Amino acid sequence: MYGQPKVLVTRPIPQVGMDIISKACDVQILRCDTPPSREELLENVRGMNGLLTLLTDRIDAEIMDAAGPNLKIISNYAVGYDNIDVEAATKRGVMVGNTPGAMTETTADLAFSLLLAAARRIGEGIDYVRKGKWETFKPLELLGRDVHHAALGIIGMGRIGTEVAKRARGFDMNVLYYDHRMRRDKGRSTGAVMCDTLDDLLARSDFVSLHTPLNEKTRHLINTHTLGLMKKTAILINVARGPVVDTEALCEAIEAGRIAGAALDVTDPEPLPSNHRLLQMPQCIVLPHIGSATVETRNKMAVMAAENLVAGVTGGVPKYLVNCEKPAVGN
Numbered sequence: 001m002y003g004q005p006k007v008l009v010t011r012p013i014p015q016v017g018m019d020i021i022s023k024a025c026d027v028q029i030l031r032c033d034t035p036p037s038r039e040e041l042l043e044n045v046r047g048m049n050g051l052l053t054l055l056t057d058r059i060d061a062e063i064m065d066a067a068g069p070n071l072k073i074i075s076n077y078a079v080g081y082d083n084i085d086v087e088a089a090t091k092r093g094v095m096v097g098n099t100p101g102a103m104t105e106t107t108a109d110l111a112f113s114l115l116l117a118a119a120r121r122i123g124e125g126i127d128y129v130r131k132g133k134w135e136t137f138k139p140l141e142l143l144g145r146d147v148h149h150a151a152l153g154i155i156g157m158g159r160i161g162t163e164v165a166k167r168a169r170g171f172d173m174n175v176l177y178y179d180h181r182m183r184r185d186k187g188r189s190t191g192a193v194m195c196d197t198l199d200d201l202l203a204r205s206d207f208v209s210l211h212t213p214l215n216e217k218t219r220h221l222i223n224t225h226t227l228g229l230m231k232k233t234a235i236l237i238n239v240a241r242g243p244v245v246d247t248e249a250l251c252e253a254i255e256a257g258r259i260a261g262a263a264l265d266v267t268d269p270e271p272l273p274s275n276h277r278l279l280q281m282p283q284c285i286v287l288p289h290i291g292s293a294t295v296e297t298r299n300k301m302a303v304m305a306a307e308n309l310v311a312g313v314t315g316g317v318p319k320y321l322v323n324c325e326k327p328a329v330g331n
Contacts, residue, residue, distance in 0.1 A: 024314060
């Protein structure tokens with residue numbers, strides 16, 4: 001409708017979110033299953049008052065300037081926002097919103113599912129049956145590792161890390177954690193014990209689960225050196241961001257037997273090429289970034305992102321704002 005704020009949604013999101021947006025905005029949606037190209041983004045953002053973006057959309061100063069001076073908000077359909085240049089947005093008076101807490105328990109469920117699947121070699125067992133290899137019960141076939149009473153090392157004790165610790169408590173696991181903010185209070189409710197150094201956590205853990213944001217400090221946090229500190233029987237779980245792990249270093253560590261395996265919902269690059277080394281390794285489980293992929297959670301994210309967007313383009317302040325306060329141009 002004429003006079004409504006113009007917004008761009010870079011890919012289809014659940015209808016419950018689109019309904020909120022369409023009632024208040026003049027919506028343009030890029031109806032494709034894959035991320036729009038750089039050229040498509042630059043062309044379609046022009047004149048927009050708001051953008052609803054996905055993690056796969058790199059939104060930097062060039063994109064913001066292409067949108068023009070009337071751009072008020074970038075609402076990210078995700079908790080993380082490493083795809084957005086928040087500093088550039090703030091300088092231009094553009095608000096940045098996200099969906100914190102929406103996927104906490106759902107992602108924790110998946111992290112623990114990956115831990116169990118890797119420990120008990122579930123993926124290998126499924127392939128074993130499907131390939132017709134199952135002949136009879138064999139005492140030495142597909143032996144995995146016990147989860148109960150094992151040591152779980154959690155790197156990053158934020159919302160999701162805390163929920164993973166709660167799930168581990170049900171398996172009587174010995175939960176350790178390392179948090180760069182040194183938040184000793186975070187583990188109290190779960191009985192987790194904080195390690196003073198990352199090296200200590202890696203050396204003591206049977207399973208290492210990553211729950212850190214992606215930034216310059218955490219990029220390739222798991223690398224040749226840190227992988228070398230882990231037990232040879234240890235399994236790495238990553239539901240955070242792919243680049244937290246040095247992919248080549250992980251491949252080499254698994255191939256050389258320096259760790260037992262990995263279970264990944266996120267990778268670098270993403271997606272992995274179908275012939276990638278990791279996908280050829282039976283000790284490695286790779287999922288297509290489905291940490292938040294339940295109907296309930298994706299709908300909740302859609303509502304939060306939509307409400308952020310509408311608030312931003314209609315003169316309000318989004319409930320979930322990354323750059324703290326409504327930024328002022330020139331600040």
